[in-house]
Amino acid sequence: MTQRTEREFTAFVNERGTALLRVAYALTGDRHSAEDLLQSALAKTYVSWSRIRGDAEPYVRRILYHDQVSGWRRRARRSEVPVAALPDLATGTDDDHETAVRLLLRDALLRLPPRQRAVLVLRYLEDLSVEQTAELLDCRIGTVASQASRALAKLRQLVPAFDDLVQRTEVHR
């Protein structure tokens, strides 16, 4: 690799690294795993730097998702991040309540299998469409839909207050 390549690569990481690390955090749920995941993806990107045409960021993102999700079968036994039991909600103002539900949801997201969590990250953090999500995960649109559906069902089960909120929203439609 030339010095020019290293300069380009370093500039890329400095510019886009934080955004990529956010994705890695959302996928893994903890700092060390996120940094490991991103570092591994960047190392692979560095090896292929001269062959990447155009923007490198989509390549890194693709590796991040594939490394985290494609190996899900081998990682199945440690696929869910262990977290403490989710507490019940204390009563309080609407804002307090919403904040508490949000925090419970954050913890509940860590209990989802990697593939389901990846679908939610792509849809809600990266704002990708169902079609784009399917393309990035190399699966069918139906699979994305079913993964999202299962993820939401599990979140409703883990956070009853979220379930109440969804039911109220459905009634008011």
Place this chain on the structure above:
Amino acid sequence: MNRPDELLRKAVHDLAGTPQLPADLVTHAILGGRRIRRQRRAATALGAMVAVIALATPFIWLHPRSAPSVTAPDPTAAELRVLPPPDDNWRDAPLELPGGWVVTGATSTGGPASDGLVLDRSQNRYVKVDKYEETWAAPRGRFAAVLDHDRPGDVGLLDVPTGKVRWVRTGQLTLNPEWSPDGTRLALTLLDKETGSSSLGVLSVDGSFQTFPVDTSSGWANRGPGQYLCTDYCLFTWMPDGKQVALQQTDPAVPRTESKPHARRGLQLFSADTGKPTRFVPARGDAAGPYSWSPNGRLVVIKGQEATQLVEVDSGRVVRDLPTIDLNSATLVWVAAERLLLISAGHATLLDPTGHPLERRDLPPELTGLRIAVAPSA
């Protein structure tokens, strides 16, 4: 957007947080990249060492389920024969593998892309293909299929001797294009965006293209699952006759979990000419292609829910588990009546049906990390 959606979006953003980029991330990434390159270069030496170890190690990874209907292990079986490794000029001639097969090409899958390689049978040498992300070499003939990630929905037919590509609009592929054994047609697994179901696409090397809808859908609230329910990974693969394709069928009676591959009830075969169903095979797993089927048609290698397996075609009975062969990263094909060829971890190894290794040859380190295509030499 409704309130639950907003809350969930905020929670996902909370999860992503506002992390600080570690100061040494770039340095470690560059060091990691250099390490990957060194590992690739060292693959040849490591391969030779593994071959030697294999000579001295009892072969234990095939576990018969019951009295096998194939040849029993021969207690006096010959020792593993290690063939000379390819030299530096291996690209100048078809790379011969144990069992008389050859490497027809190699491709990266997904990005970042590495250069692909395809055997030009008119010159009997390999040519590099560096313009496209994926290069799928045919087992015979003069064509390769190429995919350009900047042209989603198109498949390129590369005429290898001339380098010319004919692009055909096919729609979005969900998985790899699959060559028929005679190298004249591609089976494409296509997505129907309207229904989330699949279509079989058949693309001929003359550019003609047909699609046949196959209702693989899981169903919605107001309707049940499709007639040919397939979930998880679903791929049309060719049968040895080059006239039919097989599609794995999900077992609807088994609860599906994402912690392991979905259970299958068998393989449904379809005519590649009409798209009509022809036959059901009770092999409960995924067949990788035409060479997964034994030459006499009695056995098939499948990726089962728990492990790779040898299965009787007519009964679906599991003859053997092959627990250490991961078909996500390895290729296992029948090359003769009593011989299988395993492409894995930088080696090509000829096995008897009990899994005893007979011959092994290292593969060039340049092929490490690529998906390798193999075919009969003729």
